[in-house]
Amino acid sequence: MEKEHLYQYIVGIADNNLVLGQRLGELCGHGPSLETDIALTNIALDLFGQTRSYYQYAAQLSAQHQTEDDVAFLRKEREYRNVLLVEQPNTHFGHVIARQFLFDVFHYLFLEQLLHSKDDTLAAIAAKAIKEVSYHKRFSSDWVKRLGDGTEESHQKMQEGISNLWRYTNELFEMTAYENEAVKAGIGIALSELKQNYYKEVNHILEEATLSVPESPYFQKGGKEGIHTEHMGYLLADLQYMQRTYPNMNW
Amino acid sequence: MTASLEPNIQPDLIETLNTVSDPEIPVLTVLDLGVIREAVEQEGKVLIKLTPTYSGCPAMDVISDDLKAAFAKKGKSVEVSLVLSPAWTTDWMSEEGMQKMEAYGIAPPLEATADKDALLGNSKLVKCTQCGSTNTRLVSQFGSTACKALFQCEDCGEPFDYFKCLK
Numbered sequence: 137m138e139k140e141h142l143y144q145y146i147v148g149i150a151d152n153n154l155v156l157g158q159r160l161g162e163l164c165g166h167g168p169s170l171e172t173d174i175a176l177t178n179i180a181l182d183l184f185g186q187t188r189s190y191y192q193y194a195a196q197l198s199a200q201h202q203t204e205d206d207v208a209f210l211r212k213e214r215e216y217r218n219v220l221l222v223e224q225p226n227t228h229f230g231h232v233i234a235r236q237f238l239f240d241v242f243h244y245l246f247l248e249q250l251l252h253s254k255d256d257t258l259a260a261i262a263a264k265a266i267k268e269v270s271y272h273k274r275f276s277s278d279w280v281k282r283l284g285d286g287t288e289e290s291h292q293k294m295q296e297g298i299s300n301l302w303r304y305t306n307e308l309f310e311m312t313a314y315e316n317e318a319v320k321a322g323i324g325i326a327l328s329e330l331k332q333n334y335y336k337e338v339n340h341i342l343e344e345a346t347l348s349v350p351e352s353p354y355f356q357k358g359g360k361e362g363i364h365t366e367h368m369g370y371l372l373a374d375l376q377y378m379q380r381t382y383p384n385m386n387w
Numbered sequence: 388m389t390a391s392l393e394p395n396i397q398p399d400l401i402e403t404l405n406t407v408s409d410p411e412i413p414v415l416t417v418l419d420l421g422v423i424r425e426a427v428e429q430e431g432k433v434l435i436k437l438t439p440t441y442s443g444c445p446a447m448d449v450i451s452d453d454l455k456a457a458f459a460k461k462g463k464s465v466e467v468s469l470v471l472s473p474a475w476t477t478d479w480m481s482e483e484g485m486q487k488m489e490a491y492g493i494a495p496p497l498e499a500t501a502d503k504d505a506l507l508g509n510s511k512l513v514k515c516t517q518c519g520s521t522n523t524r525l526v527s528q529f530g531s532t533a534c535k536a537l538f539q540c541e542d543c544g545e546p547f548d549y550f551k552c553l554k
């Protein structure tokens with residue numbers, strides 16, 4: 137596989153982590169309780185750690201002598217390849233948990249396969265990350281059940297989160313040109329093969345949480361091709377502020 | 388299995404390595420934690436392979452700097468590289484480390500099945516570090532750092548951290 141294309145493939149994986157981590161980071165000091173606040177920011181920290189490993193690897197492959205910070209902070213909106221799901225705003229806790237849950241189930245299934253990638257670095261990152269993500273999935277699934285099977289209000293808000301974000305789930309399994317190429321090279325994951333298990337697992341937990349599985353007549357996509365929802369620009373303005381204002385600053 | 392791989396540590400470097408501790412849990416040295424996978428001296432330079440406990444663990448940068456400082460005192464320069472594979476597991480923590488951790492007020496990791504039961508709230512297995520009772524309750528799966536969960540003792544009321552099992 138060509139270096140440039142492998143670079144694109146890795147960045148595509150990493151951007152999901154970066155953007156979701158940024159969303160969770162926004163909650164620092166604003167969580168509904170001290171414990172959930174700490175949990176969500178700990179999850180963000182795991183995601184950023186994994187992202188760094190991916191970006192460091194991508195930076196090594198880049199022709200322009202990039203650093204991990206260049207990759208993370210200095211691209212334009214259209215160059216970010218994350219799925220639309222992870223950039224959706226925090227709105228209320230039901231949304232936060234729904235977004236996390238819908239991503240975690242996918243993330244775990246994805247890493248389970250990436251473990252077997254022919255690319256040793258990606259396989260090593262996956263082996264490390266999957267241990268962390270198993271805790272994320274447990275946390276978000278527990279909250280889906282607790283809120284869904286909780287009070288009338290918590291049930292209603294949890295259902296609202298799931299229903300509003302459902303339209304973004306299908307994009308998780310969309311394949312880009314780079315991904316198809318990576319699959320052929322034995323490096324990447326055929327996402328469509330994860331789809332059945334994904335919905336099976338998600339539906340099972342929703343059922344246990346007494347929530348209904350939304351019947352979405354249409355699904356939205358575009359993030360993986362760089363076409364984002366309106367929320368992305370605001371998120372990047374926050375994320376990139378320091379690097380844009382004080383170029384090349386570091387710790 | 389790779390998880391039981393013994394680290395390759397040159398015996399005469401152990402003394403200095405033991406002076407470097409985890410900034411979050413200062414009673415544990417880097418050797419207690421099992422994060423040093425290799426330490427060898429080659430042509431006057433100490434080469435160290437360090438593995439992170441969790442991907443985003445901020446302690447890794449500090450540990451890396453502390454290692455350099457510790458060996459600088461002995462007039463040796465150090466090169467630290469981060470290795471991800473095989474991934475760190477709580478099995479690599481030393482028995483002595485587990486005891487020191489408990490004395491410090493953090494409940495050490497249980498074995499994998501028991502850990503899962505405890506974190507799902509199915510059974511009471513985590514021992515209170517204050518009074519020793521196992522009548523404890525999970526408060527949050529994430530504690531003060533990503534590697535710990537928060538528990539509370541139902542008998543003496545003490546809130547405490549439990550170091551999660553990572554396999």
